[in-house]
Amino acid sequence: MTKARVERFRARRIKANARERSRMHGLNDALENLRTIMPCHSKTQKLSKIETLRLARNYICALSEALEGGLSTESRAFMETLCKGLSQPTTNLVAGCLQLGPAPGGGTRPEDRHRVQPAHAPLGGVVSYSSPGLPSPPYGTFDSAHLLHLRAMKGGVYENHSPNEYNSGVGTPPYDGPPTPPLSISTNGVPKQEPSPHYPPPHHYSPSPVDQDMYQTGYDVQLEAPYDTYPEEQKNTHRVFT
DNA sequence: TAGGCCATCTGGTCCT
DNA sequence: AGGACCAGATGGCCTA
Numbered sequence: 001m002t003k004a005r006v007e008r009f010r011a012r013r014i015k016a017n018a019r020e021r022s023r024m025h026g027l028n029d030a031l032e033n034l035r036t037i038m039p040c041h042s043k044t045q046k047l048s049k050i051e052t053l054r055l056a057r058n059y060i061c062a063l064s065e066a067l068e069g070g071l072s073t074e075s076r077a078f079m080e081t082l083c084k085g086l087s088q089p090t091t092n093l094v095a096g097c098l099q100l101g102p103a104p105g106g107g108t109r110p111e112d113r114h115r116v117q118p119a120h121a122p123l124g125g126v127v128s129y130s131s132p133g134l135p136s137p138p139y140g141t142f143d144s145a146h147l148l149h150l151r152a153m154k155g156g157v158y159e160n161h162s163p164n165e166y167n168s169g170v171g172t173p174p175y176d177g178p179p180t181p182p183l184s185i186s187t188n189g190v191p192k193q194e195p196s197p198h199y200p201p202p203h204h205y206s207p208s209p210v211d212q213d214m215y216q217t218g219y220d221v222q223l224e225a226p227y228d229t230y231p232e233e234q235k236n237t238h239r240v241f242t
Numbered sequence: 243t244a245g246g247c248c249a250t251c252t253g254g255t256c257c258t
Numbered sequence: 259a260g261g262a263c264c265a266g267a268t269g270g271c272c273t274a
Contacts (some may be wrong), residue, residue, distance in 0.1 A: 012260080017251060019261070024249070048247060 039082070040097035051090045058082045 035041065035052050040061060047055060062081040065071040071078050077097045085090040 005250075016253095016261085020252085020263090021250065023262075026248090050247090 035236050043126065045089065045093055047090060047093075052088060054085055055082065055094070058084050058086070 031049055031052055034056055035047055038047065038055055038056070060080055061075075061084075062071065062078050066073050066078065067083060071081065079094060082094050082098075084125065085096065
């Protein structure tokens with residue numbers, strides 16, 4: 001291999017790495033969108049990727065059964081369908097959201113308990129329940145709009161509404177997620193005016209002051225100067241956007 | 243400290 | 259040739 005060929009290979013690899021990162025960010029965004037339409041949405045206990053997919057699968061099954069008339073969305077059976085194959089923590093989260101008590105063998109986290117009783121929640125709203133003695137939200141929420149959506153479908157009014165009416169509690173939730181986001185990596189440290197809405201910090205990540213600044217201000221996309229070429233200290237800041 | 247989860251890099255494969 | 263997709267490897271972070 002000549003030196004020029006090695007250089008070309010390296011440049012190609014760097015570009016491929018950037019594309020791969022971008023692709024995975026898009027995948028994560030899609031997953032994040034999926035999380036937001038799950039019936040149980042906790043800010044203190046973010047669902048893992050695999051648990052999100054499992055819960056989504058169960059949710060579809062549970063709603064299908066409910067639509068066929070065999071299952072009340074407020075029944076324990078509905079929750080049990082939701083929880084099939086889920087880990088204990090996720091099961092407890094779902095149980096906590098539905099206020100049906102923890103699953104056998106595990107306790108419900110205080111901050112995820114006492115949120116919303118779907119049967120009592122105002123229809124069509126996302127309701128947070130603040131438990132006395134606990135700090136203010138974020139708590140997990142049970143989005144009763146999903147159940148209203150189901151009720152509307154069962155009531156035969158579903159087809160009379162456009163998808164855009166989901167926000168009012170009826171219709172199919174539109175996918176309005178962002179397109180594949182750009183890489184949020186800066187090579188020059190110059191913040192953009194617009195914050196990047198695409199990559200909230202992960203639940204377990206405590207951003208450094210530099211990271212916080214990056215997250216709040218947003219940074220430019222520099223595919224031309226790929227990640228691999230950054231100084232080590234800049235490499236260490238990219239995870240804030242994952 | 244071990245295990246879970248995650249982001250990233252990398253090489254392989256397939257397709258255009 | 260180059261891009262998309264995939265899976266394995268690796269290392270970091272967090273929690274029990």
